[in-house]
Amino acid sequence: MPNSPQPPAPGAPAPPDVTSSDAALRRFLHGLPGVDAVGLEARAASLGTRSVKAEAKAYAIDLAISMIDLTTLEGADTPGKVRALCAKGCHPDPTDRGTPQVAAVCVYPDMAATAREALAASGGAALRVASVATAFPAGRASLAVKLADTREAVAAGADEIDMVIDRGAFLAGRYLQVFEEIRAVKEACARPDGGAAHLKVIFETGELATYDNIRRASWLGMLAGADFIKTSTGKVAVNATLPNTLLMLEAVRDFHAGTGTRVGVKPAGGIRNTKDAMKYLVVVGETAGADWLSPDWFRFGASSLLNDLLMQRQKLRTGHYSGPDYVTVD
Template identity: 70%
Template structure:
């Protein structure tokens, strides 16, 4: 896809975006969160949410064993539950994950670009990305240069994303805005558009490594951005909230927001993902509850 815009054009377009009224945005998100999803629609929502998870482990203590365990869970979470969309790991674990997931249809996503802070020189970030792609990553989760963004150097942020996009080759590029560090809704909207103009395939809220991760209002705002971007350019971009979504109830609120903001076109793991780890087991427990009518417990789902 990419973009036909120059950095200066993209920066001025982004600066001209209309503002976001925080009170109104949060009220709308709260309104969507009151939808009551029960019985058959809940069962479908749970399976859909499972299929949208990027099952994630991003720890200094990650080992090949841990990654293989997570990969097995991603492929076959529980009984006839669907597979997750991807397993998300650090670049050093991509080869292990790729091997474990070969032929399963579950993708390997790798964080890159000096995740999570991105505070390393651009050539290091690009080398990081290329290494992940070489090791077999299907998807790259990059971080934007928040320092440059907050300093007002939108052009630099734009060019860096374009460079990472080029380095990602055929891998789909998820651009992490780290909304908790951008702080304002206006900044989130600007960063979303900047990333999309620069060629993002997905825009993603957070690394999960700072105090404030995905929230429903921020994700709703990003959904509005991808909706408007497609209307303006014809290019569809996905959305991935990450961090802090731990239970079924919350996941369903996000799906309701997708349903009522973006509609069917985004209701698949091609266009919407959850970056999460503990969410999966809660979805599985709720799934068991719907099937058997009894609440299970943490010992009835696997620890991975």
């Protein structure tokens, strides 16, 4: 069949007309190499057994702390809770001011202004305010509502926007609709000063059903201008997993090789302890490379993870575990 689209080689740039129509975008996404599920899971499991040597563990713990988007996304969130979270993000361990700050504090749009003010008051001006938008977590709203949600968060001081894609449209094969929605949200991230909030695009991988869909969603998000691609909202049964994250890291690596554009990755939901965080750092280094081992290009969407990292850090510093009562509980 001479007219059949040929799957692009890993790292190959997208054809220039790939987003010119729904049909062209579908041809490109379905032309991506299929995912070897057995091989992917075996590779993730193998990397997950790697140990971080004792001399590197302290560095890795500090790196993981600096990559955390410290998050509260509950209906019962209050300004007081957000202020406390911001104080913790600025000074994770009040007994050791050498503890690095987290990367960002992630809140709902109506709490973005509170977070911005609290970070300034706590000495965390360098911390970013991340805000979920676009009718998070379900994404079931009109585009006008999603764009208003985004603009409200940016106007309130959000440095980063975590948006959710329309999974229904994606699973129905309406790829251009999803692409155009991401592009519109990206434009809504613009600030009056000429800058723009960074855009993290959430796929909700637990709802995409197949690894092939996760690969397609990754390329779709990157083609549309995502600054980060993110596994999940943390609000469904299956959130971040090592295989899903490995697959997305392969996608950003290949996209960078083919286009020169670097995109970050953020696994979110279910990463609760230091052992798990170390596995993810190994996967990042072995898959995308050392350049991605930075909060500029890799984040953990988490809340309870920080507590365990702090306890492990205190163990390395003092020789004994202080226990959970000696770290603040979110």
